[in-house]
Amino acid sequence: MEILDLRHFSSVDLRPLLEDETQVWSQLLSWDYTGSADMILRYVDAKILPGYAAVDRGRVFGYSFFVYEGSKGVIGDLFVADGSRLSDPHEVESRLLTHVIETLQQSPGIHRVEAQLLVHEAGVVSRPFVAQGFQRHVRLFMVLPLGSTSKPPLPLPQDIEIRRWTEQDYQPAAATITAAYRGHVDSEINDQYRTLSGSLRFLNNIVRFPGCGTFDPESSFVAVHKRARTLVGLILCSRVRNDVGHVTQVCVLPEYRSYRLGEALMETTAGNLRQRKFSLLSLTVTEANTRAVDLYIRLGFETKRIFDAFVWEG
Numbered sequence: 465m466e467i468l469d470l471r472h473f474s475s476v477d478l479r480p481l482l483e484d485e486t487q488v489w490s491q492l493l494s495w496d497y498t499g500s501a502d503m504i505l506r507y508v509d510a511k512i513l514p515g516y517a518a519v520d521r522g523r524v525f526g527y528s529f530f531v532y533e534g535s536k537g538v539i540g541d542l543f544v545a546d547g548s549r550l551s552d553p554h555e556v557e558s559r560l561l562t563h564v565i566e567t568l569q570q571s572p573g574i575h576r577v578e579a580q581l582l583v584h585e586a587g588v589v590s591r592p593f594v595a596q597g598f599q600r601h602v603r604l605f606m607v608l609p610l611g612s613t614s615k616p617p618l619p620l621p622q623d624i625e626i627r628r629w630t631e632q633d634y635q636p637a638a639a640t641i642t643a644a645y646r647g648h649v650d651s652e653i654n655d656q657y658r659t660l661s662g663s664l665r666f667l668n669n670i671v672r673f674p675g676c677g678t679f680d681p682e683s684s685f686v687a688v689h690k691r692a693r694t695l696v697g698l699i700l701c702s703r704v705r706n707d708v709g710h711v712t713q714v715c716v717l718p719e720y721r722s723y724r725l726g727e728a729l730m731e732t733t734a735g736n737l738r739q740r741k742f743s744l745l746s747l748t749v750t751e752a753n754t755r756a757v758d759l760y761i762r763l764g765f766e767t768k769r770i771f772d773a774f775v776w777e778g
């Protein structure tokens with residue numbers, strides 16, 4: 465088995481592996497990975513995707529890639545096909561990750577590396593990260609089956625209304641996100657939340673690019689202070705399968721918390737998806753964010769997977 469630069473390969477070499485990966489995402493996360501897989505294959509053919517491939521007798525059976533975002537490196541994916549002849553696929557995962565981590569840590573100008581590996585059970589791929597000085601945060605992948613019965617809408621505070629997301633909400637939404645995550649554990653995991661320009665980049669990735677499903681404006685909402693006409697909270701939802709929604713962001717400004725606005729935003733999105741015959745709503749949340757976890761449990765979400773987020777600052 466050899467670990468080689470991903471840019472030696474083309475989509476023809478990678479396609480069978482990505483087909484396997486698409487099946488795993490579907491089984492474990494009810495997520496249609498075909499759009500992401502196609503995008504990865506296009507980048508592979510353009511020879512612009514940095515990463516490594518695990519190769520056995522000319523066959524690619526594992527890969528990991530990363531992207532550069534300014535002075536940050538983000539590990540985008542890691543996948544090793546099950547049922548390969550190798551006795552220990554985790555060993556292959558470790559070797560791929562070690563190559564990726566060392567490359568990023570040695571890249572001039574890279575001061576931060578982030579990774580969130582959803583399909584890998586917590587702890588399973590942590591060894592190379594911990595060995596290289598990464599911090600580990602446990603995250604939950606939670607799902608809510610959407611039955612047919614909608615709950616009556618929650619009464620909102622008098623001054624607040626919930627309305628659908630529009631393009632004009634971009635800037636105020638970025639400001640709301642930045643304020644909502646000040647001092648929050650999630651801004652340790654994703655440093656984009658720490659600044660207005662970072663939050664705008666985050667929104668851009670969610671709304672304009674298909675990396676995390678396809679943004680679904682119909683089930684995305686903002687909570688607005690009626691008189692001041694300012695945004696006090698928001699929920700963004702993407703479509704990750706034909707009938708599955710995924711909450712990519714939900715937050716409420718600190719001074720407007722505990723009025724059940726978070727609950728109302730979640731219920732509004734769930735209600736919209738129910739009407740449109742979606743069967744499932746999913747989200748990810750940091751385990752230490754107990755306030756949010758408790759809210760989701762109360763709404764009927766169940767933990768389907770536990771995974772890790774890793775962060776390194778050099």
Ligand SMILES: CC(C)(COP(=O)(O)OP(=O)(O)OC[C@H]1O[C@@H](n2cnc3c(N)ncnc32)[C@H](O)[C@@H]1OP(=O)(O)O)[C@@H](O)C(=O)NCCC(=O)NCCS
Pocket residue numbers: 644645648714715716717720721722723724725726727728748749750753755756758759
């Ligand atoms: C998570 C978050 C969106 C919740 O927003 P919120 O408007 O405060 O949420 P709610 O008021 O609906 O629910 C949370 C609180 O109300 C209580 N509550 C709400 N409905 C309740 C009910 N029916 N019964 C009992 N308690 C209830 C909760 O127990 C919790 O209690 P507390 O305020 O006394 O601590 C908000 O805290 C936030 O923006 N956090 C930062 C960003 C974040 O973590 N987002 C989630 C990332 S996955």
